[in-house]
Amino acid sequence: MSPFKMILLGVFGFGALVGVVVFATYRGGSSQATGPVVVWGFLPENSMNLYAKEMGFEQNKQFSFVYVEKDPQTFESDFVKALADGQSPDIVIMREDMLALQKSRLLVIPYTSYKERDFKNSFVESTEFLLSDTGLYGLPLYADPLVMYWNRTLYTNASLSVAPKYWDEFLTLPNKLTKKDNTGTVTQSAIALGEWKNITHAKEILANLLLQGGTSIVSTLRNGESYSTLMFESNQVSPAYNVLNFYTQFANPVTAQYSWNRSLPSSQNQFILGDLASYLGLASEVSVLRAKNPNLNFDIALSPQPRQSEKTLVFSHVYSLVIPKQAKNVAGAFQVISLLASEAGAKVLESYTNLPPVRRGLLSDTPSDPYKAVFYQSAIQSTTWPDPDRKETNTIFQNMIESITSGRLRITDALRRADEEVKVLLPK
Secondary structure (H helix, E strand, C coil): CCHHHHHHHHHHHHHHHHHHHHHHHHCCCCCCCEEEEEEEECCHHHHHHHHHCCCHHHHHHCEEEEEEECCHHHHHHHHHHHCCCCCCCEEEEHHHHCCCHHHHECEEEECCCHHHHHHHHHHHHHHHHCCCCEEEEEEEEEEEEEEEEEHHHHHHHHHCCCCCCCCHHHHHHHHCCCEECCCCEEEEEECCCCHHHHHHHHHHHHHHHHHCCCCCCCCEECCEEEEEEECCCCCCCCCHHHHHHHHHHHHHHCCCCCCCCCCCCCCCHHHCCCCEEEEEHHHHHHHHHHHHHCCCCCEECCCCEECCCCCEEEEEEEEEEECCCCCCCCHHHHHHHEHHHEEHHHHHHHHHHCCCEEEEHHHHHCCCHHHHHHHCCCCHCCCCCCCCCCCHHHHHHHHHHHHHHHHCCCCCHHHHHHHHHHHHHCCC
């Protein structure tokens, strides 16, 4: 037996023990991990089935591993319907911005079974949205951080040798990287900022800027799960004001930074076409970009940072393993999440996703692959925010940006209105 298989069996045995002792007694269910363990997730079904095979689930005689690929856009409605029909999955690989609306439907792993200190020692800080007063909502699995893809050909043509490290560098880069025809139409862009509908991952980009600028957007207080918004500050220029002023000027034709407008294709497509010099996208997109244009000469860099910031932060989606209260095979579910979230399990998963783990022990070794090295560093520096309702906040932020770029509202008024609208979404 290979050393790796021995590690997996050891972790699996631990998961089985804890699964029986904790969850069967925790909710008064069966201690037998028999039958299927149904897992919902957003990763490709083929990849997850290969992953499950390598993890040894096919040889397990207690239960079978059944993976169901879900569409993130319909996840909430699918999940609620499954619960109503008595067809709850046993495990969900849930993204951080989906958690707030689902917390009441999830089992909590008590700190008597998984100590908070052990959690913080094992996982990066961005995973701590899973912590509550009484226990954990789940175990973190992997990250999908925001990174900057940059077109090496366009940068070279502009006599630029490296990608920008700081946001203020983009205040002058449009002079070198943005091109317009004789009618003033933008034909090549330095960066896609300022608009919303045609900026792929606009919400992630705006959250990244706000968090880097010192705005938590929404703050969660552990005692009693209290929430507050931190975007608008009356009678003063807030960090959020500065972020919106920076972001929207790239869509303002009268500024020197003008490089984007709503008539252009999506930022992802514009980058694939070779007409966007700097594309802010997720780490998970690298294979898509390569497949759609194999000849595209690009590289990947860390997300730019504020020059004067004392702390380096990168927005990242974080995916975690959670167990619904209506799960039919709770003991089996905990065995599975114990294995998948272990260092051994996370390392195998990375080989199928090329996405960084969130375990500190794994992130301490810098990969030789240059793309993965960027992903690892981004995962270490990753941050999130407690989004109360991902679809509603997307609409709120879109309205905020478009009301500024259209001239309907001043930045202060748009920010005040968005802050008030987010407050309505916060748990009472």
